[in-house]
Amino acid sequence: xxxxxxxxxxxxxxxxxxxxxxxxxxxxxxxxxxxxxxxxxxxxxxxxxxxxxxxxxxxxxxxxxxxxxxxxxxxxxxxxxxxxxxxxxxxxxxxxxxxxxxxxxxxxxxxxxxxxxxxxxxxxxxxxxxxxxxxxxxxxxxxxxxxxxxxxxxxxxxxxxxxxxxxxxxxxxxxxxxxxxxxxxxxxxxxxxxxxxxxxxxxxxxxxxxxxxxxxxxxxxxxxxxxxxxxxxxxxxxxxxxxxxxxxxxxxxxxxxxxxxxxxxxxxxxxxxxxxxxxxxxxxxxxxxxxxxxxxxxxxxxxxxxxxxxxxxxxxxxxxxxxxxxxxxxxxxxxxxxxxxxxxxxxxxxxxxxxxxxxxxxxxxxxxxxxxxxxxxxxxxxxxxxxxxxxxxxxxxxxxxxxxxxxxxxxxxxxxxxxxxxxxxxxxxxxxxxxxxxxxxxxxxxxxxxxxxxxxxxxxxxxxxxxxxxxxxxxxxxxxxxxxxxxxxxxxxxxxxxxxxxxxxxxxxxxxxxxxxxxxxxxxxxxxxxxxxxxxxxxxxxxxxxxxxxxxxxxxxxxxxxxxxxxxxxxxxxxxxxxxxxxxxxxxxxxxxxxxxxxxxxxxxxxxxxxxxxxxxxxxxxxxxxxxxxxxxxxxxxxxxxxxxxxxxxxxxxxxxxxxxxxxxxxxxxxxxxxxxxxxxxxxxxxxxxxxxxxxxxxxxxxxxxxxxxxxxxxxxxxxxxxxxxxxxxxxxxxxxxxxxxxxxxxxxxxxxxxxxxxxxxxxxxxxxxxxxxxxxxxxxxxxxxxxxxxxxxxxxxxxxxxxxxxxxxxxxxxxxxxxxxxxxxxxxxxxxxxxxxxxxxxxxxxxxxxxxxxxxxxxxxxxxxxxxxxxxxxxxxxxxxxxxxxxxxxxxxxxx
Amino acid sequence: xxxxxxxxxxxxxxxxxxxxxxxxxxxxxxxxxxxxxxxxxxxxxxxxxxxxxxxxxxxxxxxxxxxxxxxxxxxxxxxxxxxxxxxxxxxxxxxxxxxxx
Numbered sequence: 002x003x004x005x006x007x008x009x010x011x012x013x014x015x016x017x018x019x020x021x022x023x024x025x026x027x028x029x030x031x032x033x034x035x036x037x038x039x040x041x042x043x044x045x046x047x048x049x050x051x052x053x054x055x056x057x058x059x060x061x062x063x064x065x066x067x068x069x070x071x072x073x074x075x076x077x078x079x080x081x082x083x084x085x086x087x088x089x090x091x092x093x094x095x096x097x098x099x100x101x102x103x104x105x106x107x108x109x110x111x112x113x114x115x116x117x118x119x120x121x122x123x124x125x126x127x128x129x130x131x132x133x134x135x136x137x138x139x140x141x142x143x144x145x146x147x148x149x150x151x152x153x154x155x156x157x158x159x160x161x162x163x164x165x166x167x168x169x170x171x172x173x174x175x176x177x178x179x180x181x182x183x184x185x186x187x188x189x190x191x192x193x194x195x196x197x198x199x200x201x202x203x204x205x206x207x208x209x210x211x212x213x214x215x216x217x218x219x220x221x222x223x224x225x226x227x228x229x230x231x232x233x234x235x236x237x238x239x240x241x242x243x244x245x246x247x248x249x250x251x252x253x254x255x256x257x258x259x260x261x262x263x264x265x266x267x268x269x270x271x272x273x274x275x276x277x278x279x280x281x282x283x284x285x286x287x288x289x290x291x292x293x294x295x296x297x298x299x300x301x302x303x304x305x306x307x308x309x310x311x312x313x314x315x316x317x318x319x320x321x322x323x324x325x326x327x328x329x330x331x332x333x334x335x336x337x338x339x340x341x342x343x344x345x346x347x348x349x350x351x352x353x354x355x356x357x358x359x360x361x362x363x364x365x366x367x368x369x370x371x372x373x374x375x376x377x378x379x380x381x382x383x384x385x386x387x388x389x390x391x392x393x394x395x396x397x398x399x400x401x402x403x404x405x406x407x408x409x410x411x412x413x414x415x416x417x418x419x420x421x422x423x424x425x426x427x428x429x430x431x432x433x434x435x436x437x438x439x440x441x442x443x444x445x446x447x448x449x450x451x452x453x454x455x456x457x458x459x460x461x462x463x464x465x466x467x468x469x470x471x472x473x474x475x476x477x478x479x480x481x482x483x484x485x486x487x488x489x490x491x492x493x494x495x496x497x498x499x500x501x502x503x504x505x506x507x508x509x510x511x512x513x514x515x516x517x518x519x520x521x522x523x524x525x526x527x528x529x530x531x532x533x534x535x536x537x538x539x540x541x542x543x544x545x546x547x548x549x550x551x552x553x554x555x556x557x558x559x560x561x562x563x564x565x566x567x568x569x570x571x572x573x574x575x576x577x578x579x580x581x582x583x584x585x586x587x588x589x590x591x592x593x594x595x596x597x598x599x600x601x602x603x604x605x606x607x608x609x610x611x612x613x614x615x616x617x618x619x620x621x622x623x624x625x626x627x628x629x630x631x632x633x634x635x636x637x638x639x640x641x642x643x644x645x646x647x648x649x650x651x652x653x654x655x656x657x658x659x660x661x662x663x664x665x666x667x668x669x670x671x672x673x674x675x676x677x678x679x680x681x682x683x684x685x686x687x688x689x690x691x692x693x694x695x696x697x698x699x700x701x702x703x704x705x706x707x708x709x710x711x712x713x714x715x716x717x718x719x720x721x722x723x724x725x726x727x728x729x730x731x732x733x734x735x736x737x738x739x740x741x742x743x744x745x746x747x748x749x750x751x752x753x754x755x756x757x758x759x760x761x762x763x764x765x766x767x768x769x770x771x772x773x774x775x776x777x778x779x780x781x782x783x784x785x786x787x788x789x790x791x792x793x794x795x796x797x798x799x800x801x802x803x804x805x806x807x808x809x810x811x812x813x814x815x816x817x818x819x820x821x822x823x824x825x826x827x828x829x830x831x832x833x834x835x836x837x838x839x840x841x842x843x844x845x846x847x848x849x850x851x852x853x854x855x856x857x858x859x860x861x862x863x864x865x866x867x868x869x870x871x872x873x874x875x876x877x878x879x880x881x882x883x884x885x886x887x888x889x890x891x892x893x894x895x896x897x898x
Numbered sequence: 899x900x901x902x903x904x905x906x907x908x909x910x911x912x913x914x915x916x917x918x919x920x921x922x923x924x925x926x927x928x929x930x931x932x933x934x935x936x937x938x939x940x941x942x943x944x945x946x947x948x949x950x951x952x953x954x955x956x957x958x959x960x961x962x963x964x965x966x967x968x969x970x971x972x973x974x975x976x977x978x979x980x981x982x983x984x985x986x987x988x989x990x991x992x993x994x995x996x997x998x999x
Contacts, residue, residue: 069954080934082972084929087927240954241953249938250938278980281980284972292966299954
């Protein structure tokens with residue numbers, strides 16, 4: 002007798018084997034070896050996730066209840082695979098070329114990357130898959146219970162509901178662990194999981210061998226051969242076959258739709274896929290696998306009906322029949338077959354769904370909840386992996402909850418068909434995506450929503466038992482037209498066929514109608530072209546001859562690259578040339594070539610060719626990639642212009658530094674010169690003072706001589722004092738210290754004071770316009786007078802004319818007052834004009850000047866302090882100085898600040 | 899428009915290998931329709947409205963025979979397509995209209 006513990010150990014050992022195989026395959030794949038892991042055989046075997054515990058156990062149950070009907074579940078997929086050239090080939094090509102990660106991804110990217118559609122498909126898939134996962138949990142727990150109850154005869158208590166629930170919980174936990182370990186170990190851009198696929202292939206072999214073994218045992222071991230088995234069939238309750246054509250066709254259609262639309266099938270068929278040739282092999286190998294899986298179903302069912310006591314659950318015949326006939330080894334094998342069917346389905350479905358949930362719900366939410374531009378790529382990987390792990394736990398948790406809530410209803414196949422009908426709602430949108438360029442997002446949305454709603458009302462909610470018998474009898478809201486299983490009085494149909502008919506047909510009609518009425522966005526149109534024409538133009542590299550390219554598409558792309566105005570101008574020009582001044586130009590080959598050249602100018606020839614080729618349907622880069630390229634090049638342009646600006650800035654800084662350095666060097670030279678000049682200036686009076694005081698120390702001096710010498714000494718020391726005063730004054734001014742005593746004053750008074758102090762009245766003839774000088778200003782009067790004195794004194798000293806004249810004119814210029822002092826002398830030679838404001842810059846004989854040569858330098862500093870300036874007027878006849886001073890001291894400085 | 903465009907260098911008639919491959923593809927496309935006929939029509943014939951109910955065992959044999967036949971054809975097509983792969987570089991769904999048939 003097989004004990005329950007032995008069974009648990011066997012199951013654990015089997016799971017351990019799966020772990021080892023998956024781990025080994027992952028390791029081999031990461032080393033790049035083991036090509037057979039990616040062979041057509043592995044591909045075909047991995048497709049067998051279609052055959053779940055539902056088909057393993059439930060098919061026999063179905064056959065025992067309704068005869069041949071179970072075949073439809075296998076005939077539908079057979080049709081699809083025999084017709085692989087139509088749909089699967091295109092699906093796989095698009096999936097590979099565009100790195101599609103799930104069916105939601107496919108639908109959403111075909112319809113212009115619509116995230117709403119992706120979410121909708123994800124939810125639909127979740128709603129369709131959850132009961133299915135519950136179904137797997139149920140079959141595994143029931144099969145455990147069979148063994149537990151078999152050993153119960155040997156004195157152990159029989160299982161009750163809580164034992165089943167505990168088992169289901171542990172199975173769900175174990176599956177979650179396995180899926181997380183191998184499904185989210187790494188984040189491959191292709192979403193491929195070598196370890197999982199290899200483990201699935203192994204499971205495919207196990208379940209096939211198990212079912213065949215039971216079948217062979219039943220046919221040859223129990224019945225005594227094929228002929229006898231056929232006789233048993235003829236004598237069984239299902240001997241007569243009287244199908245309803247609508248149900249037969251409906252179920253075949255449903256299973257055909259399911260194999261295309263089921264998330265787990267999409268995962269193994271398209272996402273985990275590596276070589277297009279595998280599909281051609283699978284076109285016969287997978288139907289063969291299905292044939293083998295269904296070959297012995299009916300014999301097992303009829304023999305079970307004959308051998309087992311009445312009331313035995315036909316859904317478990319595969320298991321109970323060998324047990325009944327004391328074939329315990331076979332029973333354990335059958336148990337493992339059912340176990341592997343269930344686990345492989347749950348693992349792949351959980352991977353597929355978690356990918357969809359994380360890619361289309363969690364990550365977009367996470368990204369939108371974050372401040373823009375703050376993402377680091379490492380961040381996102383962690384978010385994706387974590388969200389997938391949580392999603393896997395959530396999905397299995399949902400399945401477990403569903404299992405507990407529905408209490409493990411007995412008809413396995415009913416739940417499976419409900420699931421199928423749910424995911425089949427994607428079919429119209431999917432086929433439209435592949436074959437009809439006119440399909441729009443709004444159409445897909447409308448069709449999916451309507452289909453989803455009708456499926457819920459007519460099939461899913463009644464199946465869950467959410468509608469009471471009253472609702473089923475009297476209709477929603479008491480309206481008899483809205484009876485969930487007989488909408489609008491269509492009551493002659495089987496509930497399943499009724500639901501498929503309504504949901505799929507309303508779905509399709511809405512999809513078509515809304516698509517016809519709405520206008521797709523440019524992105525949708527681009528994607529539509531590249532999806533529908535997935536096989537076009539693999540050999541069309543000789544020029545743009547095919548007419549698939551559309552002007553709008555070209556315009557959209559050109560605008561992105563050249564900017565709106567330039568692109569529109571280009572298109573308008575071409576339209577005018579083609580004689581269509583109001584519309585878009587026809588995409589003639591010549592125009593497309595012209596466009597390519599234009600684009601090549603901004604993105605480079607290769608990219609331009611690829612982009613035009615893309616719109617032309619030639620290449621297999623997605624529009625997203627292209628837009629990324631366009632954005633990238635725009636960014637690159639921006640980046641390079643930033644770099645340019647930076648280097649410009651650097652050059653400017655360098656220039657400024659050079660200038661500063663030159664200035665410093667010049668200043669240092671100037672300082673040295675200044676020091677030597679100061680010492681020289683100090684030395685001359687000191688020399689005369691010393692020599693004359695030496696003379697005076699000698700004896701025999703006449704009083705007249707003494708007086709003369711002491712006068713010279715006095716004069717020289719006065720000159721020294723003046724020089725030192727000036728130096729002091731200058732250093733105070735230059736260092737910006739020294740107080741200004743501002744006051745309101747009148748310019749005429751200031752000039753009067755200056756003329757008087759300079760003592761110029763005798764020597765110079767002054768030409769003044771005293772009324773024009775009558776200007777009031779706010780400044781430091783003493784300092785300004787000092788400047789005036791200096792200028793007037795200089796005129797007196799240096800004017801070489803016979804009768805020296807000085808013209809003083811004052812006027813207002815803006816906020817400034819300009820005072821020109823122009824004499825009638827020879828002026829200053831042009832070469833020396835630049836030097837006059839420098840310190841010690843005496844142009845003529847020093848003695849004649851009798852000053853230290855600091856006057857104009859001081860004037861310049863004073864004027865700078867007063868917010869004005871003193872300049873030499875070069876274009877006058879004689880020497881001319883212009884003094885500019887603000888009318889109101891402070892106002893200019895404020896402005897300058 | 900200049901009508902269905904013929905690619906530069908495409909001959910008027912295809913060479914034998916390419917022609918064969920095109921016909922193989924046609925066959926592969928037709929196969930599911932044969933399968934539909936084989937799988938769905940018996941459901942009508944055996945529906946109880948106007949005739950006697952069918953025998954389950956006989957139909958079981960019929961379905962598996964038809965199934966095997968279809969698998970055999972698919973196997974042959976798959977191999978033949980694989981062999982002829984080099985013949986036609988164009989993987990288009992629909993060959994250019996007009997020439998080359």
